[in-house]
Amino acid sequence: MFLRMNDETLTPETSGLASLRQRLRVLYLGREKKAITFQAVLAVVDLAILAFFVLGPYLRSGPSYLIIDYSIAVWIGLELCARALIERNLGDWLKRPITWIDIFVLLTLLLPELLFNFAFLRAIRIWTIGQSALLKVLLRYCGLRHLEDVMRASINVIVFLFLVTGFVYTFFFRGLPGIAGLVDALYFTVATVTTTGFGDITLPGTLGKLTSIVTMIIGISLFVRLAQAVVRPFKVTFPCPQCGLQRHDADAVHCKACGHILNIPDEGA
Structure with missing residues (x-):
């Protein structure tokens, strides 16, 4: 059984930890300018980690590969610790799939010679950011609030394409020199998702067929x-x-379902 952590019952000896947890909560969960900036920086770092996965075939032979690899591992380790600290219940944190995905990515970075580079799984972090308040706040700041649904749907498609491309590359095209394997993986993914089906690149074996089926079903839905x-x-x-009823027109005065008077905040609220 996991104990619920309560800041109000902390002893003076742990007040420093409580203060740290509170500051981290403000940064990770807040909507103030400082918090949004911090969350945006996290998103940029996640994009940089994805870029490292894409450039991996070129960097692997050089001495800088392991330096970048272990630096990213340290970053992910620190972020895991920070996210654990802001949770009031560690049990809930451990039950989240994204937590175990981050732990798995961390292991692949710590053991690059034994495990494949699964850094592409960090794309799920981009998906979670797209579903959070960060996207809404940024769109409102840019005056593009009306594109919120379109942006969320676009992020879902892009993240799915990257995840499938990374999976296909890691398990089927990793042996190709340079970036050729990644391009083939992306080409196969797009052709499959769009059901174009040229047939010039196919995945062998049962795993390949199952991958194609899942890609087509989920891709079409997205x-x-x-x-x-x-x-x-x-x-x-x-x-x-x-x-x-959850969804209403932006200028709605009455609910279309029951006629109740609504008080929807405007863009400046």
Whole structure:
């Protein structure tokens, strides 16, 4: 059984830890300018880690590869510790799939000669950021709030393409020299997701067939969701106090389901 950590019951000896946890919570979970900047920096670092995965075939033979590899491992380790500190219940934190994905990525970075580089799994971090308040705040700051649904759907498609490309490259095309393997993996992924099916590049064996099936089913669903987000009118998430309907027109005065008067905050709220 995991004990729930309570800041109010901390002893003076642990007040420094409590202060650190509070500052980390403000940075990771807050919506102030300072917190949003910090969260944006985390997103940029995740993109840099993905770039390291893409450039891996070129860097692996050089002395800088292990330096960058272990530096990223240290960063992920520190971030795991920080995210554990801000949790009030460690059990809930350990139950999250993203936690175990980060731990697995950390192991592959610490043992690069024994395990494949699974840094592409960090793309899931980009997905979680896209689902968080960070995207909403940034779009509102840029005056693009009406593109929120389109951006979320686009992020879902891009992250899925990168995950599948990374998986296909790691397990099927890793032996090709240079960036040729990654390009082939991306080409196969796009052709499969769009159901173009040229057939010039296929994945061998049972694993290859299963990978193709999953890619087609999920990829088509994500593209349909993106198309819906592009063509349908913009709506905001605001639960109706009367019936609980979540989505309404941005300028709605009454709920379409029950007629209850709404008080949806405007863009400046």
